[in-house]
Amino acid sequence: VTDVGIGAIELYFPQNFVEQSNLEEYNNVSRGKYTIGLGQQQMGFCSDNEDIVSISLTVLRQLLETYKIPLDSIGCLVVGTETMIDKSKSVKTALMDLFPNNSDIEGVDIKNACFGGAQALLHAVDWVTVNHPVDKKNAIVVIADIAIYEDGPARCTGGAGAIAFLVCPDATIPIDRRFSACHMKNTWDFFKPIKSTASEYPEVDGSLSLASYLEAVRSCYTHFTSKVLRHTSGIDGLNSFDAIFLHSPFTKMVQKGLAVMAYTDSCLRHKDQNGNGVENRLDENDRAGMTKMIELSAEVWKNKTDPHLVFNRRIGNMYTPSLFAQLLAYLASEESITDERNLLFFAYGSGLASAIFPGRVRPTANLAKIREVARHCIKRLDSRQRFSAEEFTETLKRREEFLHSNDFPKTPSESTLFPNTYFLNSIDKKYRRTYSLH
Ligand code: ACO
Structure with missing residues (x-):
């Protein structure tokens, strides 16, 4: 199979x-601290009657219906999330309710902060590569999270969202599995320990998470470039890509990440007489160094990354889907796509796991349909309901109370849901959850 x-x-x-x-x-x-300093315009948030299973069911049902995917054509379903509601049972098991007559579907949940979605996609690509020639079956990836923080400096960097992908051969956006390069390291920048009192909030070391993200960009890009150079006639650095997507906790972080990538790129290209890369003179952890790197990467930011951050600016950090929402925004752009495009993805998940991998856009028969869906999603941003900061804080309080009392549902308000959205409608004495469609 190809592509x-x-x-x-x-x-x-x-x-x-x-x-x-x-x-x-x-x-x-x-x-200006959140709007200019972090580069965020709005933040999406779930009501107290939405959880990781409900949002995953919603996006999966949408995918199956929009593209009329036959249920018996799926042989693998992988979920990438860090929003756990159960220490054993995976979200994937709940999604099997949407496949009443097909139980032969491999896959469970993959967890590592914001990285699980990328890993789920890479696994699904591998699964299809091996299995499609035998059984002609495809895979689905569901990437979803509800990002909420305790009261404090991190709370404004929340968000929520879910993405579903069909993974198949001859795809509109093939992922090149040969050149994914990683940076994996044991780091305590962001984690969700099991505590004596339950909490949906992570423990965060903000400055360590920012430094770890930038270190990951530099290391992944260096590994990626050397892998490509070892196995091909080479690439022209970032010039080889039409769009570059990076995990977005907030869009200013993406700008800094891209600046480090572009600077690493130029250092790797300019070798001395002995063929060694010129040593990095600018330090990403130094304010002046970062300012200079941002200046040097202004063009690539303006043309290849910034235009695709609309969902990230208006929804916030969706954790696992934050990277892939940029792909959707790219596909929604008005410009026609008649030739192949090259894409670069940087996935980051605290703790930490990170990777860079390339992809392409091909002008397949399905491209128009995908672009129509993407444009519809952008329009949907305008049909959301604005709440005050007080009401947002109240909603998070209700989630905390519910978690501690398990006394649910108190005031499940369906009016805060889009049509065709699943919501949590009961939790029984054994903590078993049931869902309904709004
Ligand atoms: N106008 C314009 N800019 C301003 C203003 C203002 N009035 N006030 C502050 N700023 C700028 C600051 O200069 C800073 O920018 P810079 O670092 O580029 O100079 C930026 O706004 C943020 O201000 P800080 O004082 O650094 O913010 P604070 O320390 O309160 O919190 C942080 C920021 C650490 C990102 C926090 O929100 C957090 O912990 N978030 C969660 C962790 C996170 O998202 N990590 C990223 C990678 S891991 C992941 O995806 C979860």
Whole structure:
């Protein structure tokens, strides 16, 4: 099989959002800290009657219906998430409810902060490469998270969303598995320990997470370039790519990550007389060094990354889907796509796991349909409901109370859901959850 990759896409995000400028006022921080300093416009958030299973069911059902995917054509379903509601039972098992007559579907959940979605996609590509020639079956990847933080400086970097991909041969967006390069390291920058009192919030070392992200960009890009050079006639660095996507906790971080990638690129290209790369003179952890790197990468930022951050700016950090929402935004652009395009993905998950891998866009028969879905998702951003910072905070309080009392549902409000959205409608004495469709 050839060109295994993404053949269909759907995106779900919650109907509720809060303006970042409103949060700045509410949190009594200087005006512009979240909107300019972090580069965020709005933040999406789920009601207290949505959880990881409900949003995953919603996006998967949308994918199956929009693209009329036959249920018996699927042989693998992998979920990438860090929003755990059970220490044993995976979200994937709940999604099997949408396949009533097909139980021969491999795959479970993959977890590592924001990285699990990328790993799930890579696994699905491998599965299709091996299995499609035998059984002609395809895979689905569901990538979903609800990102919420305790009251404090990290709370404004939340968000929520879910993406579903069909993975198949002859795909519109093939992923090149040969050249994925990683940077994996034991780091305590962000984690969710099992505590004596349950919490949906992570423990975060903000500055360590920022430094770890940038270290990961540099290391992955260096490994990626050397792998490509070892096995091909080479690439022209970042010039070889039409669009470059990086995991987005907030868009300013993406700009810094891209700046490090571009600087690493130029250092690797300019070798001395002995063939050694010129040593990095600028330090990404030094404010002046970062400012200079951002300046040097202004063109590539403007042309290849910044235009594709619309979902990230208006929804916030969706964790695992944050990287792939940029692909959707890219495909939604007005410009026609008649020739092949080259893409580069940088996935990062605290703790830490990170990777760079390349992909392409091919002008297949399905491209128009995918682009229509992507444009529809962008329009849907405007049909969300704005809530005040007070109401957002109230919603998070209700989630905390519910988690501690397990007394649910108290006031499940369906009105805060888009049509065709699943919601949590009961939890029994044994903590078993059931869902309904709104
Ligand atoms: N106008 C414009 N910019 C401003 C203003 C203002 N009024 N006030 C502050 N800023 C700038 C700052 O200069 C800083 O930018 P810089 O670092 O580029 O100079 C930026 O706004 C943020 O300000 P800080 O003081 O650094 O913010 P704080 O320390 O309060 O929190 C942080 C930021 C660490 C990102 C926090 O929100 C956090 O912990 N988030 C969760 C962790 C995270 O997202 N990590 C990223 C990778 S891991 C992951 O994806 C979860």
